[in-house]
Amino acid sequence: MFDEEALSFVMQRLDTAPDFIDYLVARQAALMARKPLILCEGEEALLATYLARTLEGRLLNSTEHEMQGTADLLHIQWGVAAEFFGSERYMQKLRADSDSYAWDRQIESFIRIGNPRYGTYEAVPPGSVELALRVMASESRFQRRILVDSFNDMMMGARSTPEQSRTRVLWARQWPERAYVFACMPCHPNWSRQEYRERRKNFLMAYVHGTPSRVPEAKTIVGIAVDHPVRGYRESSEDLIVLEAEPLSESDLAELRVKLDTLGIHRRQSPLNYGQAYEYGEVKDSTTVGGSRQQRRAAERRERKEGKA
Template sequence: MNEKNEHDFVIPSDVDESVTSFMFDEGFWDEFQQSPERQEQISANYISYFWDTLIERFSKHILEDTQYYKSHPGVKGTEPVVRFLAAESRFRRRILARQLLDFVRLAPRDKIAIRYICSSSPQEPYYVFLTLPHDDWMTYEVYREARGAFLNAYCRTVKLNFPDVQHIVGIATEPGLNNRSQSEDAMYLDATNWTEEDAAKTREISEELNIFKNAKPFNIHDEEYPL
């Protein structure tokens, strides 16, 4: 890891500047693959493939134009959210999938619930996870429209409260993991050109819906090689 905590081939400072290449001994990769650290990493990464499943679901609906709700028609208007999901590393997918699944599993069955996941760099998005129960008095159409509207409002409020955020991705679903009719909504908010008009409108929505009162962003720490 380099000084930015990124995967890298860090060249020691005392290496002669004339050196232009390095060689790894034969069998180095096989040895790494068999190491206890690598085996623990593979085991810990199992949950990350749920994130892959989400990407496949959203991509399928985009390509087949079968989204329940879409703010922009066509692939061009809806692919950014999938692009951000797919840009996550295997390690980040592990973290995000665990947080999303735990959140949905423990979410209350009688009210809306929200979890905010901070980004670790300006290039990474903030995530908004939302669950909303489907009350008996609501038609399915009204429920999906309401859930999408809440997700949009909460994503916008993230920008209002964290002005430096540039990209926000929201994912909404029903609470609980054993739901046969489980559905997901996803949205991307491009906050790179946020205006004062956007901020004013979001403040109004935030006050009206009582959004982001005493909310705290969720910071996560995990070990890539959990041994």
């Protein structure tokens, strides 16, 4: 049971559904275990212990690190909370997470604006919009940080090429069952806004439907397209697409590959770039993601430095 103050404290620090649910599951398992009996001086201290031990790859009620085996009693003192939540490592995580809230705002924007039609522009079926938003909302705070960082990296690169479209396909080895496609596309001066939206939608759909050729494990693919950051108008818009991909046979994959080669997208010779994302700074607990070449090289430099230490 949570009292109001403890629940507020926990939800402020675990502010996504997967993060909160993971804690509840671990909390229940630890408190219901026969050994060790947990004596905790507050929910704040229990949460701090959970986060610290998760970072170390340990269970909440693990005592093997401190003792030869499982202890009969695990006493978690109040000071654990102040020590953990006031640590530089945790402050570093909070600073790194700050940009991730753009993901939350984007979800809220899609919900608030709904799915309006743009002239004769074909609206996405409501069920697809709901599915896409559910997938987006299922990401943890760390995963949202990775996604926003990748999107921002794409948009930053697009500023140097105002006449070119940009795309980014992102997934992680830890969660290959879903992938994201980000795209931005410039509007040609001769295009109407309606024509631009239709072209951008088709551009995004082509990349989304072609993603299984690069990420065959992906079962759900979400595509988001936005206006190019360099443009001569103030209006902005977004496209949202979701694909529930079916496993492809060898013949289906070969047929898809021919279509993609014709369109000139998802080129087979394009290398897959990987990088390391660290939730609490540069520690071994990390997520490997498909990212930019700069991110991959930075990760390699960090690994070389760690090897010399």
